[in-house]
Amino acid sequence: MSRALRDYTRVFPVGSLDDPPGKEGLANLTAKLMSAGATRSRSYKEVLEECFEMATRVEQQTDKELTVFWGSAHPDHTERFGRLFDECLVEPAFLEEDFRRVKDEQLSFLRVELRGNNDEELAKELLYERIFAGHPYRHHAAGTIRGLEAINREDVRAFWEAHFLAPRAKKTVPPPAALSGMRAALYEKPEARSVAISFGHPIPVTRGQADYPALLVAQAWLGQHRNGGRLFDQIREVRGLNYGDYAYLEYFPRGMYQFEPDPCLARQQQIFQVWIRPVVWEKSHFALRLALHEIEALRRNGMTEEDFERTRLFLRKYSKLLVKTNSLRERYAVDSQFYGTAEYTEYLETGFQELRLPDVQEAARKYLSTQDFQLVSVGPRMEEWGAVLRSGAATPIQYETGVPPEVLQEDQAVSARPWGDVRVEVRSYLEAFES
Amino acid sequence: MFSSKIFPFDYGQHDLANGLRLLTVPTGIPHIVSLQIVVQAGSRNETEAGKSGFAHLFEHMMFRGTKRYSPDMYDAVLKNAGAAQNAYTDDDLTCYHTTFTKEDLPGVLEIEADRFQNLDYPEEVFRTESRAVLAEYNKDSAEPFNSLHEKLRATAFRLHPYRHTTMGFLEDIERMPELYEYSKLFHGRYYRPEYTTLILAGDVDPSDAPRMIEDLWGDWKRGEFVDAIPQEPPLGGPLETRVDWNSPTLPLLNIAFRGPAYSDENHDAAAMDLISYLYFSETSALYQKLVLEDQSCDVFAGFNADHVDPYLYVVTARVKDGRTVESVNQRVLESVSRLREDSVDHSKLEKVKKHLRYGMAMRMKETEATASLLARYVALRRNVETMNRLFAQYEALTADDIRAVAQKYFRDENRVTVELRSKAA
Numbered sequence: 102m103s104r105a106l107r108d109y110t111r112v113f114p115v116g117s118l119d120d121p122p123g124k125e126g127l128a129n130l131t132a133k134l135m136s137a138g139a140t141r142s143r144s145y146k147e148v149l150e151e152c153f154e155m156a157t158r159v160e161q162q163t164d165k166e167l168t169v170f171w172g173s174a175h176p177d178h179t180e181r182f183g184r185l186f187d188e189c190l191v192e193p194a195f196l197e198e199d200f201r202r203v204k205d206e207q208l209s210f211l212r213v214e215l216r217g218n219n220d221e222e223l224a225k226e227l228l229y230e231r232i233f234a235g236h237p238y239r240h241h242a243a244g245t246i247r248g249l250e251a252i253n254r255e256d257v258r259a260f261w262e263a264h265f266l267a268p269r270a271k272k273t274v275p276p277p278a279a280l281s282g283m284r285a286a287l288y289e290k291p292e293a294r295s296v297a298i299s300f301g302h303p304i305p306v307t308r309g310q311a312d313y314p315a316l317l318v319a320q321a322w323l324g325q326h327r328n329g330g331r332l333f334d335q336i337r338e339v340r341g342l343n344y345g346d347y348a349y350l351e352y353f354p355r356g357m358y359q360f361e362p363d364p365c366l367a368r369q370q371q372i373f374q375v376w377i378r379p380v381v382w383e384k385s386h387f388a389l390r391l392a393l394h395e396i397e398a399l400r401r402n403g404m405t406e407e408d409f410e411r412t413r414l415f416l417r418k419y420s421k422l423l424v425k426t427n428s429l430r431e432r433y434a435v436d437s438q439f440y441g442t443a444e445y446t447e448y449l450e451t452g453f454q455e456l457r458l459p460d461v462q463e464a465a466r467k468y469l470s471t472q473d474f475q476l477v478s479v480g481p482r483m484e485e486w487g488a489v490l491r492s493g494a495a496t497p498i499q500y501e502t503g504v505p506p507e508v509l510q511e512d513q514a515v516s517a518r519p520w521g522d523v524r525v526e527v528r529s530y531l532e533a534f535e536s
Numbered sequence: 537m538f539s540s541k542i543f544p545f546d547y548g549q550h551d552l553a554n555g556l557r558l559l560t561v562p563t564g565i566p567h568i569v570s571l572q573i574v575v576q577a578g579s580r581n582e583t584e585a586g587k588s589g590f591a592h593l594f595e596h597m598m599f600r601g602t603k604r605y606s607p608d609m610y611d612a613v614l615k616n617a618g619a620a621q622n623a624y625t626d627d628d629l630t631c632y633h634t635t636f637t638k639e640d641l642p643g644v645l646e647i648e649a650d651r652f653q654n655l656d657y658p659e660e661v662f663r664t665e666s667r668a669v670l671a672e673y674n675k676d677s678a679e680p681f682n683s684l685h686e687k688l689r690a691t692a693f694r695l696h697p698y699r700h701t702t703m704g705f706l707e708d709i710e711r712m713p714e715l716y717e718y719s720k721l722f723h724g725r726y727y728r729p730e731y732t733t734l735i736l737a738g739d740v741d742p743s744d745a746p747r748m749i750e751d752l753w754g755d756w757k758r759g760e761f762v763d764a765i766p767q768e769p770p771l772g773g774p775l776e777t778r779v780d781w782n783s784p785t786l787p788l789l790n791i792a793f794r795g796p797a798y799s800d801e802n803h804d805a806a807a808m809d810l811i812s813y814l815y816f817s818e819t820s821a822l823y824q825k826l827v828l829e830d831q832s833c834d835v836f837a838g839f840n841a842d843h844v845d846p847y848l849y850v851v852t853a854r855v856k857d858g859r860t861v862e863s864v865n866q867r868v869l870e871s872v873s874r875l876r877e878d879s880v881d882h883s884k885l886e887k888v889k890k891h892l893r894y895g896m897a898m899r900m901k902e903t904e905a906t907a908s909l910l911a912r913y914v915a916l917r918r919n920v921e922t923m924n925r926l927f928a929q930y931e932a933l934t935a936d937d938i939r940a941v942a943q944k945y946f947r948d949e950n951r952v953t954v955e956l957r958s959k960a961a
Contacts, residue, residue, distance in 0.1 A: 209786065
C-alpha cells in the first residue's frame with residue numbers, strides 16, 4: 102500500500118453572507134487571494150513553484166456561510182506543505198498584481214463561464230437568486246459584476262482582518278419568503294440549441310432535522326444525482342427527451358462535472374430543486390409537465406415497499422463511499438458540526454433505522470409542492486415559451502421514435518396538466534449576475 | 537522516497553483463454569472495491585464515413601438490459617449495492633466503472649458479465665437512446681471550448697478518426713436513429729473479450745478473483761474483427777482557421793503541433809510530457825509572463841494527451857482582450873522557437889521529474905482513483921507495467937533528448953492554429 106497522505110483542513114464561518122452591500126463577492130475574492138496569491142515571505146510565483154515540487158496545492162471554497170481551505174501532502178512533504186498552508190492563511194500579502202488577476206478571474210467566472218458557457222448551471226444558480234431575492238443569500242457566492250468591480254485591494258485586507266483573523270460566531274439566517282403559484286423567470290438566449298430548466302422551492306428541512314431522512318429517501322427515489330431515479334427513467338430512458346433529470350435537497354453546484362457532492366456547502370436554508378437537463382424547445386414544456394406529474398404522483402401514491410427498502414439501502418451504502426478519503430471525512434465533519442449531527446454515515450444510519458414507508462410519503466406531501474414554486478428556464482424564444490405557460494394550453498408531444506401505447510396514453514394526461522397560477526417574467530440572460 | 541516502480545501495488549494479471557484480461561489490484565484500503573471494465577474501442581475505431589459517435593452511443597446502449605436482467609433489474613442490483621456507477625468514452629477507450637463495498641462483488645460481477653455477453657436491445661429503444669445522445673450534444677453546445685476542439689480536430693486530421701470528437705459529428709448524431717443494424721455490427725466487432733480488460737481494485741483477493749471471472753466470463757466468445765485504423769499523412773502546415781462564436785465570450789486560441797503516439801518503448805511521448813511541464817505549466821516562464829505578469833490570459837495551459845496513434849500537442853489560451861490575441865500567439869511561437877534550441881537546466885529537469893512522481897503517488901490515494909488512473913494506461917497498452925516503463929523513460933531523459941524530440945515535433949509544418957472569437961465582439 103502507498104503511504105498515507107497527510108491532510109489539512111481549516112474552516113471559517115465566513116461566506117457571501119458577510120459581503121458588504123455593494124461589494125458582493127468580497128468574501129470569496131479574499132479567500133481566493135489567500136489560496137492563490139503571494140504571502141508575506143513568498144511571491145505567488147514562489148508559491149506555485151513550491152506547490153509544483155510537492156505536486157499539490159491549497160484548495161479553497163467559499164459558499165454562503167462557510168469558507169474552507171484544504172490540501173493534502175505526501176509524507177515526504179508534511180512539514181513543508183504545513184508551513185505553506187499556514188502562511189497562506191495567516192500571512193497573505195494581498196499584492197496589487199495578484200488582486201487584479203484574481204478579480205479578473207472572478208469576473209470571467211461570472212460573465213463567461215457561468216453566464217455565457219453553461220446554460221444548465223446558469224439556470225440552477227438563477228433559481229437560487231430568484232428564490233432568495235431580498236434575502237441574505239441573494240447573490241452568488243462569487244458575487245456580482247458590479248460588486249466585484251467596486252472592490253479595491255484595501256477592502257480585501259480590511260475584510261480579511263475583520264473576518265479571518267478574529268473568531269466569529271455563526272449568524273442566524275431566516276427562511277426566504279414563501280412562494281405562491283408558479284413563478285417563471287425566463288432568460289432569453291437566442292443562440293441556445295435547447296432549453297435548460299430548473300425549478301424548486303424553499304424547504305424548512307435541513308440535515309439534522311427530524312424529517313430529513315424521510316425526505317432524503319423521497320429525493321433519492323425521484324432523482325439521485327447521476328445515479329438514475331424516477332425522473333431520469335421517465336424523461337430520459339422511456340422518452341429520450343434529454344440527458345438526465347435529478348432532484349436535490351441541498352445545494353449541489355458543478356453537477357455536470359462531478360458525480361459526488363462537495364462537502365462544506367452547509368446552509369441553514371435549503372431548497373428542493375429539480376434539474377431538467379436541456380430539452381429541445383418543442384418538447385420542453387412537456388418535460389416540465391412530466392417532472393411535475395411525477396412529483397405529484399409521489400405525493401399522492403407514495404412508493405412501493407420494495408422501492409423504499411432499496412432506496413434506503415442504497416443511501417446507507419452509498420453514503421459510505423462519499424467519505425472515502427481522510428480529507429473528505431474531515432470536510433464532512435465540518436458539515437456535521439454545522440448541522441449538529443453525528444458523523445455523516447452514522448447520522449444517516451440512525452435516522453434510517455426508525456424510518457418507515459409512510460414517513461416518506463408523508464414528508465413528500467408535507468414539503469414538496471407542485472403548485473408553489475420558482476421556475477427558471479434559459480433558452481431561445483422565451484416570450485413564446487412564456488406565452489405557452491400563460492395560455493395553459495396542452496403541449497402534446499411528437500416522438501420521432503416509437504414509444505409504447507401505455508406511455509402515449511399517460512402522455513395525453515401529462516400534456517394537458519394545468520400549471521395553476523402562473524406569473525411569467527422574461528429577461529435577457531446577459532443581465533444575469535450584473536448586480 | 538520512492539520504490540523503483542511508480543505503481544506501488546502488488547497486482548495480479550490473469551488471461552482467459554477467450555482473450556479477456558483480468559488485472560487485480562489489492563490497494564490495502566478496506567471495504568471498497570472498484571471495478572473498471574475497459575473496452576479498447578473509442579472514437580478512434582469509428583472508421584466509416586457517416587458513422588462517427590458509435591463508440592459513445594454504446595456507452596449509453598450498454599445500460600439497456602439483457603433478456604435476463606432488464607434495465608430495472610440491473611439498476612435494482614446496483615441500488616442494493618449502494619454502488620456509484622457510470623461510464624465514459626474517449627478517443628481510445630470506453631470505460632464502465634462501478635465502486636461499491638466488497639460484500640456486493642459477486643452480484644456486481646454477475647450483472648456486468650451478463651450485460652457484456654448478452655446485451656439485447658430492440659430498435660425502438662435504440663432510437664430513443666440515440667435521441668438522448670443528441671440531447672447530450674445539445675447540452676454541451678453552449679461551451680465554446682467544445683467548438684474550438686471540434687474545429688481543431690477537423691483541421692488537424694483528414695483521414696484518421698481523431699478528426700472528430702468522441703461525441704461525433706453533429707450530422708452523424710442526427711442520423712443515428714436510422715442505423716440500428718449498423719449498431720449491432722459495431723457492437724459485434726468490439727464488445728469482445730480480446731478487446732476488454734477488467735480491473736478489479738481495492739479490498740480484493742488476487743488468488744480468488746480469477747476463478748470468479750473464469751466462471752462468469754469464461755464462455756464469452758472471442759471475435760474475429762481486427763481493426764484497421766487509417767494512417768494520417770503529414771499535415772503540410774502551418775494551417776490556420778477560425779471559429780465564429782454566436783455569444784459574447786473571450787477569445788480562445790489553440791496552437792497545436794502533430795505529436796507522437798504514446799509509447800513506453802521509445803522516449804518521444806515521455807519527452808513531450810516533460811516539455812509540457814517545462815515550457816507550458818504554471819511554473820513555466822511563458823505562463824508566468826502571460827498569466828501572472830502582463831495578465832493577458834486568464835487560462836493558459838499546454839497538454840500532451842496520451843493516445844494510441846499520433847495525436848496533437850495542444851496549447852490553449854483564453855485571452856482577456858481581443859486586441860492582444862496576436863501578441864499571445866507570437867509569444868507562444870517565440871517560446872516554441874526557444875524550446876527547439878534550449879538546453880534545459882539540470883535542476884529544472886529534476887524538479888519536473890519529481891513533480892511527475894509525486895503527482896502520481898498523490899493521485900493513487902484511494903481505490904477508485906487508482907483504478908481510474910490505471911484504466912487510462914490499459915487503454916493504451918493493456919497492462920500495468922506500461923506505467924512503470926513510462927516513468928523509467930522519464931528518469932532516463934536528458935536535456936539533449938528533450939531538445940531532439942522538440943526539434944522533431946515542434947515544427948511549423950506540424951502546426952495548426954485555431955482562434956475562436958465572438959461575433960458580438
